Amino acid sequence: MGKSSKSLFIGALASTLFSGVAFAADYIPPPIVDFEPEFELELGGNLYLRGYVGFTNQEVDRLDNALFSNPVGFEFLSSEFEAGGLAGAAVGYRFNEWFRADISAEYRMRTGYDGLDRYDTTGDGTWDGTNQYTADKSEFLVMANAFVDLGTYHGITPYVGGGIGASYTMIDNLTDTNTPTSSVAYASDNGEWAFxxxxxxxxxxxxxxxxxxDFGYRYLDIGDASSGDIIAFGGANNIANPMEFEGITSHDVTFGFRYALGGFGGGHSSGYGHSSY
Incomplete structure (x- = not known):
């Protein structure tokens, strides 16, 4: 290649390189847009802990026993539980601004039971005697709960919900005192699970x-429970005859708190845009 040819080649190459550099210098890359999703399910952000205490107002539909069918006439005059305390804790997850769910474990403290019946053994219309019943009851309750939050107004969020689970109910210290005969029967302690x-x-x-x-009200149905077999004062127990407590329900009032593990309180400041007036 001659000297002039080399000069032309070098000149053409330099021109190409410089034009490319100039073009690159003039090139402006497109802006990078950081899209932030409106809703994110962050595990730590949506988990919460719930703790609560409260009191119970319990009722029982009826008591039943194998020996109740013997009198011709029989009826309960009173049958009631004392009010009692409760304490529980839960682990929950908030799915969105409206819906959350948790699993709770709760101890329902010991409450006393008092009942009184009367009976007519001959059917002549005259009441022949009465039985006075006393017992203690307590429960361990586990529930899966779901809640719907109904919007936040001035930081206050009303909610409704439901739950299903199981209750281990213990009946202790049951006694049966027959007033006319001054005889006493008692039952062994017993606990059992119910829906x-x-x-x-x-x-x-x-x-x-x-x-x-969290300020809450709950209607709770813990099903049935029973004592151990009732044993007469003299030790006789000729029939398996526990006292059956059928249809135990409770009106509970609770006070507690929810603590968001990731700063996700669930109200209007949680980032979900609840209404706030």
């Missing part, structure tokens, strides 16, 4: 993005 269900309603007050105070 339980509940309906919830309440208010949440958002203190911060992590803490929500």
């Amino acid at each position: 339980a269900w509940a309906l919830h309603a309440g208010l949440g007050y958002e203190v911060s993005d992590r803490v929500t105070l």
Whole structure:
């Protein structure tokens, strides 16, 4: 290649390189847009803990025993539980601004039971005697609960919900005192599992993005329970005859808190855009 040819080649190459550099210098890359999703299911952000205490107002539909069929006439004059306390805790997950769910474990403290019946053994219309019953009852309750939050107004969020689970109910210290004969029978302690269900309603007050105070009402059905076999004062127990407590229900009032593990309080400041007036 001659000297002039080399000069032309070098000149053409330099021109191409410089034009490319100039073009690159003039090129402006498109802006990078960081799209932030409106809704994210972050595990730590949506998990919450719930703790609560409260009191119970319990009722029983009826008591039944194998020996109740012997008198011709028989009726209960009174049958009631004392009010009692409760304490529980739950682990929950908030799916969106409206829906959350949790699993709870609860101890329902010991409450006393008092009952009184009367009976007519001959059917002549005259009441022949009465039985006075006393017992203690307590429960351990586990529930799976679901809640619907109905919108936040000035930091207050009303909610409704329901739950299903199981109750281990213990009947202890049952005694049966027959007033006319001054005889006493007693039953051994017994505990058993039964299906339980509940309906919830309440208010949440958002203190911060992590803490929500919770005021709740619950209608609870814990099913049936029974004592051990009833044993006569002299030790006789000729028939398997536990006292059956059928249809135990409760009207519960609770006060507690929800603590969001990831700063997700669930009210208008949670990022979900609840209404706030």
